[in-house]
């Protein structure tokens with residue numbers, strides 16, 4: 001039996017404080033500059049609702065660097081485990 005560990009990003013927009021750390025990190029990692037316009041994640045303030053929305057672009061490669069730096073838990077890495085039954089008899 002083989003234990004498989006996969007990390008996924010859990011998104012909780014209600015926890016977002018709009019700091020842009022995720023977008024700055026994404027642009028630095030993928031383009032070598034602090035420029036949220038080039039990030040694969042957008043933080044959009046909804047003034048009416050008084051909260052932020054988080055939108056990933058289609059060019060996001062799911063590297064998860066944004067989730068590693070989010071200070072509020074709006075983006076959070078969670079480990080999923082599963083079992084492979086390849087040699088499991």
Ligand code: SF4
Pocket residue numbers: 025026029039040041056059060061062063064065066067
């Ligand atoms: S997962 Fe990677 S590519 Fe996608 S938004 Fe986050 S840092 Fe950018």
Ligand code: SF4
Pocket residue numbers: 015016017018019020021022023043054069070071072073074075
């Ligand atoms: S998702 Fe996290 S890192 Fe990105 S703006 Fe919101 S609080 Fe900041």
